[in-house]
Amino acid sequence: QVQLQESGPGLLKPSQTLSLTCTVSGASITSLQYYWGWVRQHPGTGLEWIGHAYYAGSSTSNPSLQNRLSMSLDTSNNQFSLSLTAVTATDTAVYYCVRGMARQVFDAFDLWGQGTTVTVSS
Amino acid sequence: EIVLTQSPGTLSLSPGERATLSCRASQSVLRSYLAWYQQRPGQAPRLLIFSTSVRATGIPDRFSGSGSGTDFTLTISRLETEDFAVYYCQQYGSPLWTFGQGTKVEIK
Numbered sequence A: 001q002v003q004l005q006e007s008g009p010g011l012l013k014p015s016q017t018l019s020l021t022c023t024v025s026g027a028s029i030t031s032l033q034y035y036w037g038w039v040r041q042h043p044g045t046g047l048e049w050i051g052h053a054y055y056a057g058s059s060t061s062n063p064s065l066q067n068r069l070s071m072s073l074d075t076s077n078n079q080f081s082l083s084l085t086a087v088t089a090t091d092t093a094v095y096y097c098v099r100g101m102a103r104q105v106f107d108a109f110d111l112w113g114q115g116t117t118v119t120v121s122s
Numbered sequence B: 001e002i003v004l005t006q007s008p009g010t011l012s013l014s015p016g017e018r019a020t021l022s023c024r025a026s027q028s029v030l031r032s033y034l035a036w037y038q039q040r041p042g043q044a045p046r047l048l049i050f051s052t053s054v055r056a057t058g059i060p061d062r063f064s065g066s067g068s069g070t071d072f073t074l075t076i077s078r079l080e081t082e083d084f085a086v087y088y089c090q091q092y093g094s095p096l097w098t099f100g101q102g103t104k105v106e107i108k
Helices: none
Strands: A003-007 A018-025 A034-041 A047-053 A069-074 A079-084 A093-102 A106-112 A116-120 B004-007 B010-013 B019-025 B034-039 B046-050 B063-068 B071-076 B086-091 B103-107
Touching: A003 A093, A018 A034, A018 A093, A018 A116, A034 A069, A034 A106, A047 A069, A047 A079, A047 A093, A047 B086, A079 A093, A106 B034, A106 B046, B004 B086, B010 B019, B019 B034, B019 B086, B019 B103, B034 B063, B046 B063, B071 B086
Parallel strands: B010 B103
Antiparallel strands: A003 A018, A018 A079, A034 A047, A034 A093, A069 A079, A093 A106, A093 A116, B004 B019, B019 B071, B034 B046, B034 B086, B063 B071, B086 B103
16 A cells, blocks of 8 residues: 655744655655655645646646755655745645646646645644 | 536535536647546545546446547536545646636535
8 A cells, every 4th residue: 555644843933944855655746657846835724736746757837836845756765845945924825736647748637645734824 | 738627516415416617728628638636634635537527436326527629528427425525627738737716515
Protein backbone atom coordinates (compact mmCIF):
# COMPACT_ATOMS: atom_id res chain seq x y z
CA GLN A 1 0.00 0.00 0.00
CA VAL A 2 1.49 3.30 -1.10
CA GLN A 3 1.41 6.12 1.43
CA LEU A 4 2.51 9.75 1.45
CA GLN A 5 3.34 11.53 4.70
CA GLU A 6 4.08 15.23 5.00
CA SER A 7 6.38 16.65 7.66
CA GLY A 8 7.47 20.14 8.54
CA PRO A 9 6.99 23.05 10.95
CA GLY A 10 3.44 23.93 11.87
CA LEU A 11 4.18 27.56 12.70
CA LEU A 12 6.34 30.12 10.94
CA LYS A 13 6.93 33.84 11.25
CA PRO A 14 6.55 36.17 8.27
CA SER A 15 9.62 36.31 6.01
CA GLN A 16 10.83 32.87 7.07
CA THR A 17 11.28 29.92 4.71
CA LEU A 18 8.80 27.06 4.72
CA SER A 19 10.37 23.64 4.20
CA LEU A 20 8.17 20.59 3.83
CA THR A 21 9.11 17.00 3.15
CA CYS A 22 6.94 14.18 1.86
CA THR A 23 8.05 10.64 2.67
CA VAL A 24 6.85 8.02 0.23
CA SER A 25 6.38 4.43 1.34
CA GLY A 26 5.39 1.49 -0.82
CA ALA A 27 6.59 3.03 -4.08
CA SER A 28 9.72 4.59 -5.53
CA ILE A 29 9.88 8.23 -6.52
CA THR A 30 12.13 7.12 -9.39
CA SER A 31 9.18 5.35 -11.01
CA LEU A 32 8.51 6.65 -14.52
CA GLN A 33 4.78 6.02 -14.01
CA TYR A 34 4.34 8.81 -11.50
CA TYR A 35 5.26 12.39 -10.72
CA TRP A 36 5.26 14.04 -7.30
CA GLY A 37 3.77 17.35 -6.28
CA TRP A 38 2.15 19.73 -3.83
CA VAL A 39 -1.32 21.23 -3.43
CA ARG A 40 -2.48 23.59 -0.70
CA GLN A 41 -5.84 24.51 0.74
CA HIS A 42 -6.36 27.86 2.43
CA PRO A 43 -8.60 27.82 5.52
CA GLY A 44 -12.18 27.09 4.58
CA THR A 45 -11.56 27.50 0.88
CA GLY A 46 -10.64 25.55 -2.21
CA LEU A 47 -7.52 23.94 -3.57
CA GLU A 48 -4.47 25.51 -5.18
CA TRP A 49 -1.91 23.68 -7.27
CA ILE A 50 1.65 24.53 -6.16
CA GLY A 51 3.81 22.47 -8.49
CA HIS A 52 5.27 19.08 -9.24
CA ALA A 53 8.48 17.26 -10.19
CA TYR A 54 9.23 14.17 -12.21
CA TYR A 55 12.22 11.90 -11.77
CA ALA A 56 12.93 11.75 -15.50
CA GLY A 57 12.25 15.43 -16.16
CA SER A 58 12.14 18.93 -14.81
CA SER A 59 9.73 20.48 -12.35
CA THR A 60 6.92 22.91 -13.07
CA SER A 61 5.12 25.24 -10.72
CA ASN A 62 2.36 27.78 -10.29
CA PRO A 63 3.58 31.11 -11.73
CA SER A 64 2.20 32.93 -8.71
CA LEU A 65 4.69 31.09 -6.50
CA GLN A 66 7.52 30.47 -8.93
CA ASN A 67 9.80 33.22 -7.65
CA ARG A 68 9.70 31.85 -4.08
CA LEU A 69 9.41 28.14 -4.70
CA SER A 70 11.81 25.29 -5.18
CA MET A 71 11.11 21.58 -5.26
CA SER A 72 13.41 18.59 -5.18
CA LEU A 73 13.47 14.80 -5.20
CA ASP A 74 15.67 12.89 -2.73
CA THR A 75 16.06 9.44 -4.19
CA SER A 76 18.30 8.23 -1.35
CA ASN A 77 15.52 8.68 1.18
CA ASN A 78 12.58 8.28 -1.22
CA GLN A 79 11.32 11.73 -0.31
CA PHE A 80 10.45 14.91 -2.10
CA SER A 81 10.53 18.41 -0.72
CA LEU A 82 9.17 21.90 -1.07
CA SER A 83 10.84 25.14 -0.07
CA LEU A 84 8.89 28.40 -0.08
CA THR A 85 10.77 31.57 0.85
CA ALA A 86 9.56 34.85 2.34
CA VAL A 87 6.28 33.48 3.63
CA THR A 88 3.38 35.74 4.60
CA ALA A 89 0.02 35.17 6.23
CA THR A 90 -1.40 34.34 2.81
CA ASP A 91 0.72 31.17 2.82
CA THR A 92 -1.26 29.86 5.79
CA ALA A 93 -2.89 26.65 4.53
CA VAL A 94 -3.04 22.90 4.71
CA TYR A 95 -0.30 21.56 2.45
CA TYR A 96 -0.80 18.21 0.74
CA CYS A 97 1.81 16.17 -1.02
CA VAL A 98 0.41 14.28 -3.97
CA ARG A 99 1.27 11.63 -6.50
CA GLY A 100 0.22 12.10 -10.08
CA MET A 101 -0.06 9.63 -12.92
CA ALA A 102 2.54 10.09 -15.64
CA ARG A 103 0.73 8.63 -18.62
CA GLN A 104 0.88 10.15 -22.08
CA VAL A 105 0.72 13.43 -20.21
CA PHE A 106 0.95 14.35 -16.56
CA ASP A 107 -2.49 13.20 -15.51
CA ALA A 108 -4.53 13.75 -12.33
CA PHE A 109 -3.41 13.30 -8.71
CA ASP A 110 -4.31 9.74 -7.76
CA LEU A 111 -2.89 9.72 -4.23
CA TRP A 112 -2.81 12.37 -1.51
CA GLY A 113 -1.03 12.66 1.81
CA GLN A 114 -3.12 13.43 4.89
CA GLY A 115 -2.00 17.07 4.81
CA THR A 116 -0.05 19.25 7.21
CA THR A 117 -1.25 22.57 8.58
CA VAL A 118 1.09 25.51 8.20
CA THR A 119 0.36 28.78 9.98
CA VAL A 120 2.28 31.98 9.33
CA SER A 121 1.93 34.43 12.18
CA SER A 122 4.10 36.89 14.04
CA GLU B 1 -5.55 31.13 -16.42
CA ILE B 2 -8.53 28.84 -16.89
CA VAL B 3 -11.15 29.62 -14.26
CA LEU B 4 -13.41 26.73 -13.30
CA THR B 5 -16.84 27.64 -11.96
CA GLN B 6 -18.76 24.91 -10.18
CA SER B 7 -22.50 24.91 -9.65
CA PRO B 8 -24.47 24.74 -7.60
CA GLY B 9 -22.52 25.83 -4.56
CA THR B 10 -24.55 23.50 -2.38
CA LEU B 11 -26.77 20.59 -3.39
CA SER B 12 -29.27 19.32 -0.83
CA LEU B 13 -30.44 15.79 -1.61
CA SER B 14 -31.60 12.61 0.09
CA PRO B 15 -29.86 9.22 0.02
CA GLY B 16 -30.84 7.31 -3.09
CA GLU B 17 -31.33 10.45 -5.19
CA ARG B 18 -29.32 11.42 -8.24
CA ALA B 19 -26.76 14.23 -8.00
CA THR B 20 -25.64 16.28 -10.98
CA LEU B 21 -22.68 18.61 -10.47
CA SER B 22 -21.49 21.10 -13.05
CA CYS B 23 -18.04 22.47 -13.79
CA ARG B 24 -17.75 25.23 -16.41
CA ALA B 25 -14.40 26.43 -17.72
CA SER B 26 -13.61 29.96 -18.87
CA GLN B 27 -11.74 28.48 -21.86
CA SER B 28 -11.80 25.13 -23.56
CA VAL B 29 -9.98 22.44 -21.56
CA LEU B 30 -7.35 20.84 -23.75
CA ARG B 31 -8.10 17.23 -24.63
CA SER B 32 -10.66 17.07 -21.80
CA TYR B 33 -7.95 16.91 -19.17
CA LEU B 34 -10.40 17.33 -16.34
CA ALA B 35 -10.62 15.48 -13.02
CA TRP B 36 -13.05 15.29 -10.14
CA TYR B 37 -12.11 14.86 -6.46
CA GLN B 38 -14.18 14.15 -3.37
CA GLN B 39 -13.26 15.64 0.00
CA ARG B 40 -14.96 14.47 3.16
CA PRO B 41 -14.70 16.59 6.33
CA GLY B 42 -11.26 16.40 7.90
CA GLN B 43 -9.86 14.29 5.08
CA ALA B 44 -7.65 14.81 2.07
CA PRO B 45 -9.25 14.91 -1.35
CA ARG B 46 -9.66 11.62 -3.21
CA LEU B 47 -9.53 11.17 -6.97
CA LEU B 48 -12.82 10.02 -8.46
CA ILE B 49 -12.60 10.70 -12.20
CA PHE B 50 -9.78 11.71 -14.56
CA SER B 51 -9.64 12.53 -18.26
CA THR B 52 -13.27 13.65 -17.95
CA SER B 53 -14.83 10.19 -17.73
CA VAL B 54 -12.35 7.57 -16.48
CA ARG B 55 -13.09 6.26 -13.01
CA ALA B 56 -10.08 5.97 -10.72
CA THR B 57 -9.19 2.64 -9.17
CA GLY B 58 -11.74 1.48 -6.63
CA ILE B 59 -14.37 4.12 -7.42
CA PRO B 60 -17.90 2.68 -7.60
CA ASP B 61 -19.73 2.85 -10.90
CA ARG B 62 -22.43 5.12 -9.47
CA PHE B 63 -19.91 7.91 -10.15
CA SER B 64 -19.64 9.01 -13.77
CA GLY B 65 -18.12 11.97 -15.58
CA SER B 66 -18.91 13.52 -18.92
CA GLY B 67 -18.40 16.65 -20.98
CA SER B 68 -16.02 18.38 -23.31
CA GLY B 69 -14.77 21.81 -24.23
CA THR B 70 -15.94 24.10 -21.45
CA ASP B 71 -18.78 22.12 -19.85
CA PHE B 72 -18.27 19.09 -17.65
CA THR B 73 -20.54 17.09 -15.36
CA LEU B 74 -20.10 14.69 -12.46
CA THR B 75 -23.10 12.47 -11.85
CA ILE B 76 -23.74 10.31 -8.81
CA SER B 77 -26.54 7.98 -9.82
CA ARG B 78 -27.80 7.04 -6.36
CA LEU B 79 -26.40 8.85 -3.36
CA GLU B 80 -25.02 6.77 -0.54
CA THR B 81 -24.47 8.19 2.95
CA GLU B 82 -20.70 8.34 2.40
CA ASP B 83 -21.13 10.46 -0.75
CA PHE B 84 -22.16 13.56 1.18
CA ALA B 85 -19.01 15.63 0.84
CA VAL B 86 -17.44 18.46 -1.16
CA TYR B 87 -16.52 17.85 -4.79
CA TYR B 88 -13.87 19.71 -6.76
CA CYS B 89 -13.12 19.72 -10.45
CA GLN B 90 -9.58 20.34 -11.72
CA GLN B 91 -8.18 21.02 -15.17
CA TYR B 92 -4.65 20.06 -16.13
CA GLY B 93 -4.73 20.85 -19.82
CA SER B 94 -3.08 24.25 -19.55
CA PRO B 95 0.32 25.18 -18.08
CA LEU B 96 -1.40 26.61 -14.98
CA TRP B 97 -3.46 23.88 -13.37
CA THR B 98 -6.58 25.11 -11.59
CA PHE B 99 -9.39 23.84 -9.38
CA GLY B 100 -13.01 24.85 -9.11
CA GLN B 101 -14.28 26.32 -5.87
CA GLY B 102 -16.22 23.18 -4.96
CA THR B 103 -19.78 21.92 -4.67
CA LYS B 104 -21.02 20.69 -1.31
CA VAL B 105 -23.46 17.79 -1.44
CA GLU B 106 -25.40 17.78 1.81
CA ILE B 107 -28.14 15.61 3.27
CA LYS B 108 -31.57 17.13 2.81
